[in-house]
Amino acid sequence: MAQLRIPGPTPLPPEVLQSQTKQMINHRGSEYHAMMTDVTNKIKYVYQTKNDLFILTGSGTGGMEAAIVNMLSPGDQVLSVSIGIFGDRFASIAQAFGAKIIPCKFEMGKAADPDVVRKALVDNPEVKAVLITHNETSTGVTNDLAALSKVVKSFGKLLIVDCISSMSSINCPVDEWQIDVAISGSQKGWMAPPGLTFVSVSQKAWDAYSKAKMPRFYWDFGQAKKYLAKEETPWTPAVSVIYALQVGLNMLVKEGLENIFARHERVGKATREGAKALGLKLVADEKYASNTVTSIWLPAGIEYKALSKTMREDYQITITGGQGALDGKIFRIGHLGWVDVKDIDECMVALKGALTKLGYKN
Amino acid sequence: MAQLRIPGPTPLPPEVLQSQTKQMINHRGSEYHAMMTDVTNKIKYVYQTKNDLFILTGSGTGGMEAAIVNMLSPGDQVLSVSIGIFGDRFASIAQAFGAKIIPCKFEMGKAADPDVVRKALVDNPEVKAVLITHNETSTGVTNDLAALSKVVKSFGKLLIVDCISSMSSINCPVDEWQIDVAISGSQKGWMAPPGLTFVSVSQKAWDAYSKAKMPRFYWDFGQAKKYLAKEETPWTPAVSVIYALQVGLNMLVKEGLENIFARHERVGKATREGAKALGLKLVADEKYASNTVTSIWLPAGIEYKALSKTMREDYQITITGGQGALDGKIFRIGHLGWVDVKDIDECMVALKGALTKLGYKN
Numbered sequence: 062m063a064q065l066r067i068p069g070p071t072p073l074p075p076e077v078l079q080s081q082t083k084q085m086i087n088h089r090g091s092e093y094h095a096m097m098t099d100v101t102n103k104i105k106y107v108y109q110t111k112n113d114l115f116i117l118t119g120s121g122t123g124g125m126e127a128a129i130v131n132m133l134s135p136g137d138q139v140l141s142v143s144i145g146i147f148g149d150r151f152a153s154i155a156q157a158f159g160a161k162i163i164p165c166k167f168e169m170g171k172a173a174d175p176d177v178v179r180k181a182l183v184d185n186p187e188v189k190a191v192l193i194t195h196n197e198t199s200t201g202v203t204n205d206l207a208a209l210s211k212v213v214k215s216f217g218k219l220l221i222v223d224c225i226s227s228m229s230s231i232n233c234p235v236d237e238w239q240i241d242v243a244i245s246g247s248q249k250g251w252m253a254p255p256g257l258t259f260v261s262v263s264q265k266a267w268d269a270y271s272k273a274k275m276p277r278f279y280w281d282f283g284q285a286k287k288y289l290a291k292e293e294t295p296w297t298p299a300v301s302v303i304y305a306l307q308v309g310l311n312m313l314v315k316e317g318l319e320n321i322f323a324r325h326e327r328v329g330k331a332t333r334e335g336a337k338a339l340g341l342k343l344v345a346d347e348k349y350a351s352n353t354v355t356s357i358w359l360p361a362g363i364e365y366k367a368l369s370k371t372m373r374e375d376y377q378i379t380i381t382g383g384q385g386a387l388d389g390k391i392f393r394i395g396h397l398g399w400v401d402v403k404d405i406d407e408c409m410v411a412l413k414g415a416l417t418k419l420g421y422k423n
Numbered sequence: 424m425a426q427l428r429i430p431g432p433t434p435l436p437p438e439v440l441q442s443q444t445k446q447m448i449n450h451r452g453s454e455y456h457a458m459m460t461d462v463t464n465k466i467k468y469v470y471q472t473k474n475d476l477f478i479l480t481g482s483g484t485g486g487m488e489a490a491i492v493n494m495l496s497p498g499d500q501v502l503s504v505s506i507g508i509f510g511d512r513f514a515s516i517a518q519a520f521g522a523k524i525i526p527c528k529f530e531m532g533k534a535a536d537p538d539v540v541r542k543a544l545v546d547n548p549e550v551k552a553v554l555i556t557h558n559e560t561s562t563g564v565t566n567d568l569a570a571l572s573k574v575v576k577s578f579g580k581l582l583i584v585d586c587i588s589s590m591s592s593i594n595c596p597v598d599e600w601q602i603d604v605a606i607s608g609s610q611k612g613w614m615a616p617p618g619l620t621f622v623s624v625s626q627k628a629w630d631a632y633s634k635a636k637m638p639r640f641y642w643d644f645g646q647a648k649k650y651l652a653k654e655e656t657p658w659t660p661a662v663s664v665i666y667a668l669q670v671g672l673n674m675l676v677k678e679g680l681e682n683i684f685a686r687h688e689r690v691g692k693a694t695r696e697g698a699k700a701l702g703l704k705l706v707a708d709e710k711y712a713s714n715t716v717t718s719i720w721l722p723a724g725i726e727y728k729a730l731s732k733t734m735r736e737d738y739q740i741t742i743t744g745g746q747g748a749l750d751g752k753i754f755r756i757g758h759l760g761w762v763d764v765k766d767i768d769e770c771m772v773a774l775k776g777a778l779t780k781l782g783y784k785n
Contacts, residue, residue, distance in 0.1 A: 063446075070447040070662055081443035081663060084425070085432040085616060087741050118618055119481050119641065120658035126641045158638040248659055254447060256480055256618045256661030276638065278519040279481065279488045296482035297610055299618030299661055300432055301443060379449050 063377035066408055068198045068226055068354040070248040070255050071398035073305065077252055080308040081301045088300060094292035100303060101289065103310040104259055107228065107251075107318065108243060110235035112261040115285040118299045121225035121246030124258030126154050127280035128221050128242040132190055132266060134274035135159030140181055140191045140218075141166075142173045142209070146199035146384045151192045151223055158275045163188060169387065170200050170356075172349035175208045182216045190219035190241075190269070196227035199384045201345045201356035201393065203231060210238040219269050225249060228259075229313060230325045230353045230397045241266040247302060250325070250353065250397045252309030256302040262286075325352040328396040328405050335409035339416065340423035344391050353397035356383070358390065360421050365389055367419055375418070376411035425739035428770055430560045430588055430716040432610040432617050433760035435667065439614055442670040443663045450662060456654035458669060463651065465672040466621055469613075469680065470590065470605060472597035475624040477647040480661045483587040483608030486620030488516050489642035490583050490604040494552055494628060496636035497521030502543055502553045502580075503528075504535045504571070508561035508746045513554045513585055520637045525550060531749065532562050532718075534711035537570045544578045552581035552603075552631070558589035561746045563707045563718035563755065565593060572600040581631050587611060590621075591675060592687045592715045592759045603628040609664060612687070612715065612759040614671030618664040624648075687714040690758040690767050697771035701778065702785035706753055715759035718745070720752065725781050727751055733780055738773035 065072045086092050097116075105114045117127060129151075133139065139160045141152035144167045152162045165181045167173050173193065182188060191213045196203045206222065213220045221242045224233050228243065230250030235243045241263040248255035262270070262282055270282055284295040313321060329352030333343060336357050344356035359365055365382045369392065372378045383391040396405060427434045448454050459478075467476045479489060491513075495501065501522045503514035506529045514524045527543045529535050535555065544550060553575045558565045568584065575582045583604045586595050590605065592612030597605045603625040610617035624632070624644055632644055646657040675683060691714030695705060698719050706718035721727055727744045731754065734740045745753040758767060 065447055065449065067449050069659065070450060073447055078444040078446065082440040084440065085427055085435055085610075087427065087429055087743065088432060088617070089743065090741060119485065120660070122658040123481065123641045154640045157640040246659070248447075248662075254661065254663035255450070255659045256664060276520040278516045279485045296484040297431065297608070297617045298482070299616065299664060300610075301616035301663065301667070302618060302661060305663070379452060381449065381451065 064404060064408060065379050066394045066396065067379055067381040068393065068395035068397065069246070071252065071395065073252060073254065074312065074399050077305045077308045080304045083304050085300060088297055089293055096303060096307060097292045100307050100310060103314055107313060108235045108261050109237065110261050112235060112263045113286060114259060114261045115282065115289060116294065116298065117258050117260065117280065117285065118256060118296065119258050120255060121244060121258050122150065123280070124225070124244040124246060124260050125151055125223055127260055128244055129155045129158055129160070130275040130277040130280055131282045132219060132221060132242060132269045132273050133158070133160050134272065136161060137189045138163055138185060138187045140185065140188045142178055142191060142193045143167070144171060144173055144194060144200065144202055144204065145169060145197040147197055147223060148194040151194065155192065170202060170344045171346050172202050172204050173209060175205065175212045178209060179212045182212070182218065188218060190221055193220070193222050195222050195224045195233060196231060196351050196353055198226045198354055199387065201351040201354045202349050203227065203351045205349065206233065207238055210240065214239050219265060226353050226397065230321065232322045235261050247306055251306060252312060252398045253306040254302050256299040257306060324401060325397065327402050328352070328400050329355070331402045331405040332394055332396055335405060339413055353395065355394045355396065356391050357394070359392060360416070363416065363419055363421055365392055368392060368415055371415040371418055372411055375415060378408055378411050426766060426770060427741050428756045428758065429741060429743040430755065430757035430759065431608070433612070433614065433757065435614060435616065436674065436761050439667045439670045442666045445666050447662055450659055451655060458665060459654045462665060462669050462672060465676055469675060470597045470623050471599065472623050474597060475648060477622050477624070477644065477651060478656065478660065479620050479622065479642065479647065480618060480658065481620050482617060483606060483620050484512065485642070486587070486606040486608060486622050487513055487585055489622055490606055491517045491520055491522070492637040492639040492642055493644045494581060494583060494604060494631045494635050495520070495522050496634065498523060499551045500525055500547060500549045502547065502550045504540055504553060504555045505529070506533060506535055506556060506562065506564055506566065507531060507559040509559055509585060510556040513556065517554065532564060532706045533708050534564050534566050535571060537567065537574045540571060541574045544574065544580065550580060552583055555582070555584050557584050557586045557595060558593060558713050558715055560588045560716055561749065563713040563716045564711050565589065565713045566711065568595065569600055572602065576601050581627060588715050588759065592683065594684050597623050609668055613668060614674060614760045615668040616664050618661040619668060686763060687759065689764050690714070690762050691717065693764045693767040694756055694758055697767060701775055715757065717756045717758065718753050719756070721754060722778070722783050725778065725783055727754055729781055730754060730777055733777040734773055737777060737780070740770055740773050
């Protein structure tokens with residue numbers, strides 16, 4: 062069967078696809094109200110949080126912008142802990158709205174070192190918030206967020222985390238790890254189409270909100286809270302995507318968080334072991350390798366375009382390439398959401414066949 | 424058959440609903456590229472424009488925010504031509520981002536008077552941009568945008584128009600009327616679910632963009648243009664909504680603009696005549712009555728909640744109420760998108776039955 066092996070959008074189960082054929086309803090009516098509350102509560106289950114949780118219509122990048130503009134004022138110092146493209150993007154958003162960025166960058170493929178973050182916070186006492194990517198999609202690295210959170214919280218700082226490609230696939234207990242704003246996106250492990258982003262907002266985040274002066278309207282958390290009390294959103298939401306999300310959430314709840322995380326561990330491991338068995342080298346430090354996406358160095362003599370074309374045409378499997386400085390140097394395999402080890406096994410058979418066709422010798 | 428008679432989300436044809444069962448695809452791959460270009464070109468046909476046209480993931484309010492932050496700088500004077508809730512919202516967005524609002528408000532139910540707008544522009548020579556709502560959903564009034572544009576353009580001002588609930592239902596030739604930024608939303612006459620907003624950008628708008636200093640990232644037109652050259656969007660788009668939009672657009676193109684506008688004229692007229700035949704009074708000045716939504720005063724002794732409940736429970740027809748100052752005073756019937764006169768005839772039979780049941784006597 063054709064496989065979409067990219068880190069989002071992810072393949073959708075048939076019942077999720079089918080759910081979108083339901084006719085439109087009034088987004089200010091009782092049927093919508095019940096769905097909104099059900100979906101919000103189930104996302105909170107996955108987030109492992111009692112914090113407020115808002116569903117906003119937009120991509121994950123929109124959720125990141127929402128977190129920035131609701132928490133900060135122009136001129137605020139922000140520590141940007143970045144291990145790749147998406148960490149850099151988070152800093153760019155904050156900078157675009159006038160924050161002063163203190164960079165804390167780590168080498169591609171490595172996780173953030175909590176000791177280096179601690180030193181940065183000692184050196185920069187004025188920092189108001191720390192931006193961290195939980196799972197860096199561009200390199201396939203998962204930060205040790207438990208350890209990073211301990212450091213950030215020992216300084217009493219606001220912790221804003223891009224959990225877009227981890228939440229619902231990798232354990233990320235928002236309350237236990239004291240994440241003030243945690244962002245995710247519907248097209249990742251949630252088994253829903255793209256179009257929605259989720260943000261959780263802690264009490265400390267609400268305190269920051271009350272002082273934050275960056276301009277905002279569409280993404281305003283205060284409006285989202287006011288309307289959620291009426292089981293609605295301030296602006297018209299992506300109704301058909303919520304239909305799909307509800308079905309995806311029911312599947313997640315039925316499977317249970319522990320089983321979901323264990324399954325992603327299995328597929329992550331199967332991908333890494335499969336790649337290594339083919340003699341390929343992984344981009345990520347294996348201690349921090351992501352269970353939702355694996356980045357692999359292209360072997361000498363193999364071009365990304367040829368590999369991706371062969372995978373697609375000979376095996377109906379879609380992989381993706383590197384971004385930024387890694388463009389043309391790596392390829393990536395997504396394994397989050399509706400996926401199990403047999404899919405990865407098929408993918409690895411295809412990868413071996415494609416590489417062999419292109420002249421690769423293990 | 425059940426009817427959703429609100430001004431968006433609108434009922435979707437079966438083939439549009441069915442299109443959403445298509446599996447997810449790579450939003451950076453060739454299949455997506457072809458769809459993106461096809462959909463963009465067909466939206467431009469409906470917009471009657473050669474300007475750039477971008478599809479952004481968000482609600483119509485997001486498109487309004489995008490127009491503001493890409494065109495203006497904090498401190499810029501903006502003339503806000505408002506005839507209702509959505510006109511006021513447009514001004515609120517501009518104000519939230521630091522624009523100085525010069526209000527030019529008209530009584531609810533009336534259209535904007537071009538002579539009043541002319542005087543406001545004479546009195547305020549520093550105005551940089553004029554914000555206008557083409558079709559005001561809260562009152563069911565369609566402004567004479569051709570006449571208003573002539574005034575605005577005689578002063579050489581930037582013209583930014585909320586065409587959310589008009590475009591694809593009511594004639595709105597963007598190039599002929601020299602609209603610099605025209606905004607619409609997928610859940611209106613486009614016969615698609617909510618989740619996407621469209622913006623057209625003229626050369627004059629690009630000139631304004633190059634000087635505009637309001638902070639922006641997610642909504643940045645420059646990024647949208649850069650990625651559209653690659654047949655992509657900067658951030659992950661709402662793919663399943665685009666599937667639906669493509670089918671809706673094919674239906675619009677097949678019907679042809681003239682026929683679409685004529686059909687909306689017929690349903691608009693049928694709604695107004697039907698309401699008047701029941702002895703009801705219209706909110707909108709009939710000279711400017713909208714062909715996509717009709718606002719009707721609640722007759723003495725009839726409460727909105729009882730009317731809406733009876734319509735829903737006895738006839739499976741969903742209507743909507745008034746917003747802001749009109750809450751509890753009016754009800755509204757949406758008639759845009761997948762609708763024809765027979766739907767309105769059914770709706771009027773139901774309205775007569777519901778009103779009679781509630782004790783109304785014509």
